[in-house]
């Protein structure tokens with residue numbers, strides 16, 4: 333698909349690629365944003381002379397460190413730890429930690445860059461960061477995961493703090509890992525502070541944080557449908573992934589009367605034409621969060637369910653070929669390829685709300701925009717997770733906890749505000765209905781103006 337970009341964008345991308353070679357995910361994330369920002373620079377040339385975009389794509393600080401640990405047999409392993417402190421113009425660095433074998437500097441830079449704009453959209457005062465490790469928690473014992481987390485924190489603790497940098501979870505980092513990380517931070521620093529979010533409810537966590545990303549992605553889809561006077565009731569939905577975001581996306585979809593027919597993990601996907609029920613979802617939560625099993629077991633357990641293993645020879649994912657109205661990609665980056673986007677549109681999907689970060693390739697995004705479907709880009713649609721992390725930080729600072737209803741109500745209002753902001757910004761810049769431009773521009777403007785106010789730092 334042909335895209336016209338200005339000489340400014342072409343030069344910026346050429347510099348970025350030269351300076352950050354072999355980081356395709358980072359290039360992709362920046363490309364998508366700067367294509368939208370072309371519209372802003374025409375009106376606000378002062379951002380260009382202050383080189384705001386060039387500054388935004390350069391992390392304020394990159395930490396990379398060795399993480400040695402011993403497995404249960406006493407063998408020594410060495411992983412690589414990272415924290416990208418991307419931008420602190422509007423608040424302390426904030427963003428998750430990812431533990432996955434695929435983690436590298438480029439993936440974390442893409443995530444940190446997205447996080448800056450996402451956090452800006454939440455309405456809360458949070459800068460952007462991201463971190464993690466190429467440590468793979470799959471198949472590791474709880475003790476191995478604990479030793480890894482403790483070793484990781486021995487270095488990370490020098491760089492984070494409740495007013496400087498506040499990490500949270502992401503792929504491979506859930507309640508168990510946050511617990512081990514928090515315990516070690518507390519021991520090393522001798523302080524009980526809100527240095528991490530996603531904490532357990534007995535020790536400073538917030539109600540609804542666990543549910544927030546999935547619930548938020550569904551609230552965002554509801555808002556998009558509302559612009560066409562429709563609701564999620566009765567809609568058939570394709571969901572990918574089966575981790576935290578997928579689970580609570582499904583829970584909220586069921587509460588709103590939608591029908592979910594797929595779930596997946598990195599080995600394959602299940603098709604349940606009868607629909608996932610609350611009982612089946614309970615099984616998935618136990619399978620994934622407690623027994624740490626594979627989604628294939630869903631098909632072994634329930635009748636009429638088809639499991640399809642992933643086939644690396646295919647250039648499309650059959651999960652995205654089923655007839656539906658809505659799609660919620662909730663697994664990982666680039667899980668909707670060019671053919672997948674075409675299949676979705678062809679099969680009647682007209683709502684895509686991205687629970688995962690950058691799940692759609694650039695040409696897939698362009699297809700959705702050309703088809704004028706309701707496409708909620710990740711930095712808007714999945715911002716409910718980090719927004720509720722922001723609410724956890726507020727509660728920690730005040731040393732009190734809000735009720736479930738209070739936090740859910742605040743989350744819901746924030747998702748509505750993000751939706752409204754994206755829509756109004758897209759309108760104001762002459763691209764009505766384009767939530768990609770709306771999210772990129774609205775997220776950018778708040779950070780850019782803060783950077784202008786704060787001088788050349």
Ligand code: NDP
Nearest residue numbers: 502503504545573574575576577597598663664688689717
């Ligand atoms: P989890 O670790 O809980 O779950 C991840 C899910 O995605 C699992 O089902 C996993 O399968 C699957 N998956 C991971 N990597 C791959 C891969 N390379 N190929 C196929 N499937 C894969 O993570 P979350 O649910 O927290 O995160 C999912 C997505 O949502 C990520 O993109 C994350 O960045 C994003 N996100 C998360 C937020 C949060 O609050 N947790 C907030 C905003 C966005 P398997 O079990 O086989 O690994």
Ligand code: 2IT
Nearest residue numbers: 427428500502717718721
């Ligand atoms: O991608 C994300 O927004 C997250 N993984 C959540 C970050 C956070 O700080 O809650």
